[in-house]
Structures are given as C-alpha cells and as structure tokens.
Amino acid sequence: MRRLTQGIYVKICGLFLIISVCSRSLPAAAHEHGDSVTEIQMGPSTLTVNTSIASLIFVLLVVVVLILHLRTKKTVLTKMTGMMAAMAIAMVSSLVVGTITGIVLEKLFLSTVIGVTFGMSVGYLSGRCLHLLASLDGMLAGLMGGMMGAMLGVMVISDYPTLSIVFMDVVLAVSMLLLYKLLDAEENLHVGTSVSQLEV
Numbered sequence: 001m002r003r004l005t006q007g008i009y010v011k012i013c014g015l016f017l018i019i020s021v022c023s024r025s026l027p028a029a030a031h032e033h034g035d036s037v038t039e040i041q042m043g044p045s046t047l048t049v050n051t052s053i054a055s056l057i058f059v060l061l062v063v064v065v066l067i068l069h070l071r072t073k074k075t076v077l078t079k080m081t082g083m084m085a086a087m088a089i090a091m092v093s094s095l096v097v098g099t100i101t102g103i104v105l106e107k108l109f110l111s112t113v114i115g116v117t118f119g120m121s122v123g124y125l126s127g128r129c130l131h132l133l134a135s136l137d138g139m140l141a142g143l144m145g146g147m148m149g150a151m152l153g154v155m156v157i158s159d160y161p162t163l164s165i166v167f168m169d170v171v172l173a174v175s176m177l178l179l180y181k182l183l184d185a186e187e188n189l190h191v192g193t194s195v196s197q198l199e200v
Contacts, residue, residue, distance in 0.1 A: 102154040
C-alpha cells in the first residue's frame, strides 16, 4: 500500500516537472501583464497558453487516477467519505478548468459553461460508483467550482495569469494527495475492523 502511495506521489511530482519545463520563463510571467489596453486585447501570451495546456493535461490525469482509485475502494468507503471524495474531485478540478478557460477565452459566459459542465460531469462520474447521494453532491460541488473558477480566471487576465494557473495546480495536487491518503486510511480502518470482528 505504501508503494502504491509513493507511485502516485512520484507521478504527481513528474507532472509538476512537466509543468515547470513548459513554463521556463516563469519569472518573466510575473510581469507579463501589460499596462496598455492594446496588450490586454491581444489575448493570452504563448507562455500562458502553454501552461494552460500542461495544466489541463495534469488535471485530466489526476481526475482519472482518483476516479479509478475511488472505484477500487467503493466497497470499503462510508457514505460520508464517498460524498467527500466526489465533492473534492469535482470542485477542485472544475475550479482549475474554469480558471484556465476564463484566462484563455477571456469571456465569462463561455468559461462558466465549460467549467460548470466539466465539474458536473466529473462529480457525477466520481459518485456514480458509490451512490446517488455522492453523485448529487459531486455535481453540485462541480457546479460551484466551475462558476468560481471562471470568475477567477476572468479577473486575473491582466494580473499574473500564468502564476494563477500554476497556483491552482498546486492547490489541486495538495488536495488530491490528501484525498488519496484519506481513501487509503478509510480502507485500512475497514480492514482492521473486519479482522477484529473475525477474531471475536
């Protein structure tokens, strides 16, 4: 079990390495916002677009890994843990996707639609293997995360957009790592309880 956790940790570190390679000019990104209106209207910089693509790949990989991991443990999870897992996956991933689309598209309506649709889809898929309550909780959390992410993305267009994406990726990685450990701890608790009942 510890080896599996270390494997996921190594994958997350590898994805961060990919993001850092794609954003070689990160120090310059801190001052990439322009002071003139013409620079803002030209759209996101190449660095921001490349970071967005790497971040989207990172989000999709993390979401797929967590959903598969959740399905393998569906028999040992309590209803509350399942709801928490679906909510965490949907909210944080849709927050990142909404932020990215807000920055890249620079349109609040379309960014909100994409973020909310992605979040509700992930929330439903996350909770589907558990029960309907977890699916509903995940969908509502995805809806909220998608809306907040789109608003954040549009607000930071002219104020450190690349660093905002990287920061949201860090939030995603930390949250999902803690969720992964929670799922493992829940499984260990269930196994320990089952063994003690057999001994009695």
